[in-house]
Each structure stands twice: as C-alpha cells, then as structure tokens.
Amino acid sequence: MEKVHGNTSGLRPAQLKQLSNLYRRRIEPGVVTSPELARNLSELSSDLRREVSVLIDRRGRVISVSVADAKAAELPTVRLGETRLAGYHLLHTHPRGGGLSKADLSALFLNRLDAVAAIEVLKDGFPGNVHVAHLTPPGTTGEEEDWRVYPPQSPYQIEDFDLGAQVSALEEEIARASRLREARKDRERVILVQIDTGEFDAEERLAELGELARTAGADVVYKELVFRRHLKPGTLVGAGKLEELTSRAYHLDAETLVFGQELSPAQAREIEAVTSLKVIDRTQLILDIFALHAQGVESRLQVELAQLRYMKPRLLGQGTRLSRIGASGGSAAGGAIGTRGPGETKLELDRRRINDRISFLEGQLENVATRREERRKRRERNDIPVVSIVGYTNAGKSTLLNAFTHAAEEPRRVLAENKLFATLRPTSRQGFLPGVGQVVLTDTVGFIRDLPTDLQRAFRATLEEIGDADVLLHVVDVASPGADTRYESVRRILEDLGTADLPTVVALNKADAADPDVIEREQARLGGVPVSAARGVGLDDLKAALRGALLPFTVTPETPREGPRADAR
Incomplete structure (x- = not known):
C-alpha cells in the first residue's frame, strides 16, 4: 500500500486503502482534473470530514496523497530551476465549501506550483465547483497579484481548461526574465532587510547595509525596514513577512535576501527553505567584501581565516563545496583507536579539513606578525x-x-x-x-x-x-x-x-x-x-x-x- 501523508490518525484501514488507491488514478496530461477523480476526492473528503490533497505531475500521474490542506500537503523535495515551475499541480478538497484560501495561494506561490485547484464538497459528497489559480509572470510590479484566479467551473467543464498551455506560456515568460538577468549578470540583484527593534539608528544601519551591498558589487532593488520588538526564533521576521519578501523578489527579479542582523545557521536554512532565495547576513557580506579587496599576502590569509571560522558551524548542507579545502592533506585512512570502521562522514571530513586549514593559516599569520614586529623595531630605532x-x-x-x-x-x-x-x-x-x-x-x-x-x-x-x-x-x-x-x-x-x-x-x-x-x-x-x-x-x-x-x-x-x-x- 502506497504511503498516505498528513493527518491519518483515527482513520480505518479501509479508508487508508481507498486513499492509497488514489495513486492508481490517471488523468489526461495538461488538465486540472477529470470528473471521475473529482468525484472520488469529494466522496473521500466527505467520508473523512477532512481535506484531501493529491499532487499531479505533467503526465497526469498522482505522485503524492495527503490528508491535509494545501499548506500541509506533502510535496517532493526538488530544487526549482530558474526557468521553470515545479512540474506538478496541487488538487485538493474544501469540505466546507468556498474558493481558494490565502493558504492555498501562498502554497502555490512559495512552491512555484504549476497550479493549485480546490474542489468544493457538497453535502451529499458530490463535487461542486472547481477553483483554479496559477502564477502571474515575473517582473509585474503594479497592482497585479502574484497569481491569477479563474472563475469557478463545474467538474464536468474543467477538462476544457488547458492547464498545459497556461504553464507553457508562463514558463516562457520566466525564461525570458532569466535571459534578461543573464544579460546583466555582472551585478547580483538583492533585497535588503534590516530589523528595527526600537533602535534609533535603524534607518542609518539600513543605509550602511546598502553601501556594503554596493561595495560587494550587488544591485540593491529594494530595501525593507521591518519593525519587530521581539524577533521570531526561526525566521526573525515571521512567515507572513517572508512571503511578502518572496513576492517582492519574484516581481523585481531579485535572487538574494541580505539581512542586516547576523543569522544563525538554522535561521539561514529555514529562511532559504521558505523563500527559495539565496540568504546571506551582514557578516557574510562583509567577509565577501574583504575577500574581494584583499591584496597583500597578510590580508588574504586573515580573510580566509575569518571565512573558515564563519563557515565551520554552517557546514550542514554545504555539499561538495568544501572538497577543495585541505586537498593537500593526508589520507583519511588509519587513525587513532576508536576512529576505525566505516570511515568519516562528509560532514566530519569537511570539519577536519577546515580545522587543518585554520591551523595552517594561524601559523602563517604568526610568521607574518614576527616580520612586522621586526620592521616596527627598525622604525623605532x-x-x-x-x-x-x-x-x-x-x-x-x-x-x-x-x-x-x-x-x-x-x-x-x-x-x-x-x-x-x-x-x-x-x-x-x-x-x-x-x-x-x-x-x-x-x-x-x-x-x-x-x-x-x-x-x-x-x-x-x-x-x-x-x-x-x-x-x-x-x-x-x-x-x-x-x-x-x-x-x-x-x-x-x-x-x-x-x-x-x-x-x-x-x-x-x-x-x-x-x-x-x-x-x-x-x-x-x-x-x-x-x-x-x-x-x-x-x-x-x-x-x-x-x-x-x-x-x-x-x-x-x-x-x-x-x-x-x-x-x-
């Protein structure tokens, strides 16, 4: 039996079996749903008295089934490309009726779904109207929303809605925006975020952050001063504000969020997961500027040392980017008692390489400091x-x-x-x-x-x-x-x-x-x-x-x- 995600507690085996059978459903490519699938989902939702969601790929196959709303539905972990959407649309039920909710539209936007659709469930379990929305093209900054919501249609007419054509047209617009970005790729487009916790100089700090970004070679397209007396532990500014920033980045064709506050590794990862944008903080920005401007041997050594110390607690999720560090080091074979066995994990290897490189740089800087001291003594004489x-x-x-x-x-x-x-x-x-x-x-x-x-x-x-x-x-x-x-x-x-x-x-x-x-x-x-x-x-x-x-x-x-x-x- 295929796995059913979401809130399955209290469901009978027969109900779980019916939900699992949804994986066998197929619909025509390029359509939102079929009357049969709409009827099946509505009956199940009425019986369970819960929302039921299915994720459908572009070949018409059901790839995920969840007893959850659009926000909590199980979505595959994919790295979204810059020139396309996620490659699947979300179809779910509304047992209490009504059109697409704010949570539905947020899930559409934040996950860059092909579309999101909601089926109203009538009292007798039959499907009512189907509500559909998809994203609007990037680069539209006027009064237009991030999505386009279509008038509701009956489940027997929705097959005439050509979702495939809409998705193709939208991805063409996204690809065009990407080509424009490539044409000006010499400057990274960034959005600045400075949190005002009641400090009198918050605006001045935001202006300074803009100067730092400019010095680093970025193009600042928007600045946001967020007032928060108490910071949110995970995301600093809260999910709602992150959604606003993601929308702003989408329409301004920005690719990076720069925070004026130092972010912990967990905070940076969570903000990246919510926004699908590159996230850096003020410390990382300053380190980047130092690396850009370091000319002498001593300054290059000092900058690399600072970068490694900053990077060390942020190793999780770095992938192969650290493989070049310590490439000249010794073999990982052997080792002391208690370290033999299956070998070191990638994370352990990265951490060890950074520690070795830090020790080497500290030694080099001690030699530089000795030479500087000798020059100083000559000057004093x-x-x-x-x-x-x-x-x-x-x-x-x-x-x-x-x-x-x-x-x-x-x-x-x-x-x-x-x-x-x-x-x-x-x-x-x-x-x-x-x-x-x-x-x-x-x-x-x-x-x-x-x-x-x-x-x-x-x-x-x-x-x-x-x-x-x-x-x-x-x-x-x-x-x-x-x-x-x-x-x-x-x-x-x-x-x-x-x-x-x-x-x-x-x-x-x-x-x-x-x-x-x-x-x-x-x-x-x-x-x-x-x-x-x-x-x-x-x-x-x-x-x-x-x-x-x-x-x-x-x-x-x-x-x-x-x-x-x-x-x-």
Missing part, C-alpha cells in the same frame, strides 16, 4: 614619530594619507575609492611635518560598528599595531549623517584594543560637503579640525594640530625622546 590614521570605513583615511605625502601618482599613491573597505592592508608612508621633521603615517583598515567577531580575531594583529603609534589621527566623515555614532563606534574598538588613551587629533573630513552647523557642533564636541582631503583644504591647520600633539615625542639634540614608545623601550 630610527626615532621617527608614528601617526596611525584611524576611522570609520570610507571616512577618507587613504585620501588624507595621499594628501599628506603628496602621493598623487603611483607607486606611492594609496588606493582611495568611494567604497567601504576599499583598502585592507595597513600602509605606511613617510611624510614631513613642519616643526617636527620626518614622520611615518600609517593608514589602517577601516572600522565598522558591530565588526564581526571572526574578523576582529583575524585582524587583531593588524589593529594592535595601532598601539605602537605616538599619535592617532581619527578621521571622521562629517558630510554623512550619523557622524557622532560612527565616531563612538571607532572609540569603542580603540578601547577594546587598549589604545583609546593615546594622544588623538580629530580630522573632520569632507567638510566641503558638510552642513556648517554640523561642523560647528562636531568642532565643539570633539575639538576637531575641519578639512577636505580630496580638495586639500584645511591641511595646514591639521598639520599644526599634529605638530602640537607630536612635540613631546620629537627628538632634538637637547631633548631626549619621551612618551609611551620611549617608556616601552
């Missing part, structure tokens, strides 16, 4: 003051370094782009300050609020080099909203590194594009110097402020070197 340029990402640190060192052209010029994390490798350049002489200016990696833990660990050695500076030059972008919150985010990271007490000069950058009232307020609050690194405005005032901060560390024939670094030696 030269008694040249060091200024570390710190600040929020995209505040203009690299542009300011170029302006200070007059590095307008390669090879001395440091990359400076209007993107987040455009540069990752700390870069040192020698410059000259009147009244001080030669100084070393170090451009550090940009900071960001809520920096992912894996990245904090990977870049800690790089960030700790800030502690060897004599003076910090904190660059603040005053032309963008939220300068005060970004300033505090950087200060918190400096406190974590134990460098917040170093002498600091604040540069209020991009002053040429900022509101004068904002500049005045930040000057009063931070004592900063307004500058425009791109236009070279205010640099003399900034150099004067740096000169005043560096004087205690300046070596003259009469005055020995003072300050933290001299004391440390």
